[in-house]
Amino acid sequence: MDKKKIVITGASGFLGYHFLKAYSTDYPIVGIYFNTPIIDFENISKQKFDFSNDTDLISFRHFLEKEKPDFILNFAAIANANFCEVNPDISSKININLPTTLAKTCQELNIKLIHTSTDLVFDGERGNYTETDQLDPISIYGKHKMEAERIIQINNPSALILRLPLMFGLTPQGTGFFQNWVEKLKSKETLFAFTDEFRTAAAVNRVVEGIKLLMDNSESGIWHLGGKENCSRFEFATRLAAFLNITNPNIKSSIRADVKMPAPRAKDVSLNSNKANFIGYTPLNLEDEFRIIFN
Ligand SMILES: NC(=O)c1ccc[n+]([C@@H]2O[C@H](COP(=O)([O-])OP(=O)(O)OC[C@H]3O[C@@H](n4cnc5c(N)ncnc54)[C@H](OP(=O)(O)O)[C@@H]3O)[C@@H](O)[C@H]2O)c1
Structure with a gap:
């Protein structure tokens, strides 16, 4: 065929x-x-x-x-x-x-x-x-x-x-928030991450x-097609730093009200993906996904 x-x-x-x-x-x-x-x-x-x-x-x-x-x-x-x-x-x-x-x-x-x-x-x-x-x-x-x-x-x-x-994932062009965060964590440049914004x-x-x-x-x-876990951007950054074995990561917590941006930012748009999970879509927890990405 x-x-x-x-x-x-x-x-x-x-x-x-x-x-x-x-x-x-x-x-x-x-x-x-x-x-x-x-x-x-x-x-x-x-x-x-x-x-x-x-x-x-x-x-x-x-x-x-x-x-x-x-x-x-x-x-x-x-x-x-x-x-x-x-x-x-x-x-x-x-x-x-x-x-x-x-x-x-x-x-x-x-x-x-x-x-x-x-x-x-x-x-x-x-x-x-x-x-x-x-x-x-x-x-x-x-x-x-x-x-x-x-x-x-x-x-x-x-x-x-x-x-x-x-x-999140890596591309040859280095696009997306994730690669930027990995570079900031490694270089110890300050990474500001919201404690009041949640995403799957x-x-x-x-x-x-x-x-x-x-x-x-x-x-x-x-x-x-959401991820397995709902967590704040701050928790995500902290777990990524721990996964990368970065000692004393330079992550600073912030809240959405601290940062003026053109678009309003939604607090928690976590997706319930049970319908897709039921037919075999199986996202893993963050550390397991990080392990696959950096392998
Ligand atoms: N990334 C995320 O975390 C995320 C989250 C939720 C939903 N989504 C959705 O997922 C989809 C893919 O997102 P993405 O992250 O891959 O976006 P992206 O990296 O910003 O890529 C956008 C694509 O759209 C093309 N494009 C933009 N303007 C165009 C134009 N005038 N003519 C032709 N092509 C044009 C770009 O082509 P060129 O670069 O060649 O100009 C590029 O290939 C989108 O529907 C987005 O809304 C993404």
Whole structure:
């Protein structure tokens, strides 16, 4: 049987890199990038599109008609909440218009759409959110991701929508909070970490396994792929320092009210991922995930 063909938007990003690293030999993949070159893996071809540009969006549709992939994984996003807060127009183009176009195009062309959303669609007042809980985002980023979920569900009922947590892992480009924290801990530069912000952070390797599991099972609808434990950023930093055997780590506790940032920060957007756990998504505790990452 022919291997399923995948197109990945945002293949040059953090999640894209890890998906390609894990599965580039399992599928023929076309990776889409804009500003950042995609790391070379076997079986990958690459195409450049600017999804904030309407002409490029039309060309992308023609590209899909020609390419006829089985799946589109939409990892493209403006995922920096502070940037979205001060640049709502560009956030809206990538975080709403692109998924809207993908939802309609995939429905018409019979391509399975797998879209990535965020834990920040919740207000963070309660935590342990399930897939059916009330959405009430407090930032522009969260609001735009919620709107994309709504539009996709209307226009493409068989789409798979994944709400992802804060993810950690290493990339060759050194992107993401985790690598920055590892470097700060090692160099003893002060690492400020909130004691009043809680996340079910997940290893990005585990999240890509979850995505593959749901793809293989032909699932649709909304799924949470959170990590195993809910902890504060301060606890996360402290456990990472202990794992790295750093003596007297220079971690300073802070609270969200101490730091002025454009986007409001939710207290506890921990995801309840029982639905995915039940079918075999098994994130590990933090130290076990760290061990795998640094192996
Ligand atoms: N990272 C996390 O902890 C986290 C947490 C929750 C949810 N998520 C969600 O997970 C998904 C992946 O996030 P990520 O961390 O991998 O994001 P990322 O590292 O910031 O990557 C974003 C990707 O979007 C692409 N992109 C942005 N603007 C574009 C444009 N105008 N045209 C074409 N491509 C464009 C970027 O391409 P270029 O760099 O080539 O321009 C890049 O490949 C997103 O849906 C995000 O909302 C992430």
